[in-house]
Every structure is written in C-alpha cells, then in structure tokens.
Amino acid sequence: MESLVNPLSGGIIIGLTAAAYLLLTGKVIGISGILAQALFSKDRYLPFLFILGLIIGGSAYGVLTQQTVPFPEMRSPILLIISGLLVGYGTRLGSGCTSGHGVCGISRLSPRSLVATGIFMTMAILTVFITK
Structure with missing residues (x-):
C-alpha cells in the first residue's frame, strides 16, 4: 500500500494543478505551451511561475x-540538442505535448x-524496444 502513496498523491496534485490552471487562465496545461x-x-508571469514551481517542487x-535520479549513461551533447529540437518540432506538429x-x-x-x-505511447514502446 505504501508504494501507491507517491504515484497517487502525484496524480492528484497534477490533476488539481491542471484544473486550477484551466480555471485561472482558461487554457489547458501542457508544458510545451506553457514554455512557449x-x-x-x-x-x-503565470507561465514563468508555473515552470519555476516545477523546478522548485521537484x-x-x-x-x-x-532521492536522486541516476543517469544511466552519458549522451553526446549534439545528440541531446538534436533530440530536443525534434521533440519541440513534434509538439508543434502535434499541437501539444504528452502532458x-x-x-x-x-x-x-x-x-x-x-x-x-x-501514438506517443506506441512510439515510446517501439523506441525502447529498438534501442534496448
């Protein structure tokens, strides 16, 4: 039962935050849109506070x-930049991000x-299958 507390409380907080953001701004929550x-x-002001809250809260x-999150392996900075640009392009192409x-x-x-x-989930599963 204890192993369910963190995911459940995290889900509740995400849901409440999404509802509060919708009520305050009239916009749905999505990290790519908030960053833009x-x-x-x-x-x-509000998008900046939201991003700051993500950083401070985490x-x-x-x-x-x-708790720390270990990085399993180092990646090439060029690969990270290209990956980030592709994700950004994909969020614009798909009119939103996973969140x-x-x-x-x-x-x-x-x-x-x-x-x-x-599609996000299928591609994520396929990517892990191919790379691992």
Missing part, C-alpha cells in the same frame, strides 16, 4: 526524501488527444 508562453508571450521533493494531450486532452475525451497519446 513564458518565452514569447506578453503575459509571461527539487524540494528530492531534497526532502533524499497537454495525456493529462488534459484525455480527461476531456478529446479524440485528437486520444490519438496523439496512443
């Missing part, structure tokens, strides 16, 4: 629970989000 707003919008959890489609889109039963999340 923080970088390119005139109204940067860091505080790691410090308080003394936006997966958390908010599925909860609204959006057909586009159901398809996008299915």
Whole structure:
C-alpha cells in the first residue's frame, strides 16, 4: 500500500494543478505551451511561475526524501540538442505535448488527444524496444 502513496498523491496534485490552471487562465496545461508562453508571450508571469514551481517542487521533493535520479549513461551533447529540437518540432506538429494531450486532452475525451497519446505511447514502446 505504501508504494501507491507517491504515484497517487502525484496524480492528484497534477490533476488539481491542471484544473486550477484551466480555471485561472482558461487554457489547458501542457508544458510545451506553457514554455512557449513564458518565452514569447506578453503575459509571461503565470507561465514563468508555473515552470519555476516545477523546478522548485521537484527539487524540494528530492531534497526532502533524499532521492536522486541516476543517469544511466552519458549522451553526446549534439545528440541531446538534436533530440530536443525534434521533440519541440513534434509538439508543434502535434499541437501539444504528452502532458497537454495525456493529462488534459484525455480527461476531456478529446479524440485528437486520444490519438496523439496512443501514438506517443506506441512510439515510446517501439523506441525502447529498438534501442534496448
């Protein structure tokens, strides 16, 4: 039962945050959209606070629970940059990222989000299968 506390509480917090963001801004939550707003919008305050909260919240959890996430292997910086650009392009092409489609889109039963999340998951499984 104890092993369910962290995922369950994390899911509840994500759901409450998504609902609060929708009520405050009228927009669905999605990291790629929030990052774009923080970088390119005139109204940067709330998106910036959201990103800052992600960084502080994750860091505080790691410090308080003394948990670290080990990096399994080092990757080429060029490979990381290319991968990041491809992910960014994909989020624009797919009109959102996994967090936006997966958390908010599925909860609204959006057909586009159901398809996008299915494709995300299929490609992730396929990528792991091919690379491992």
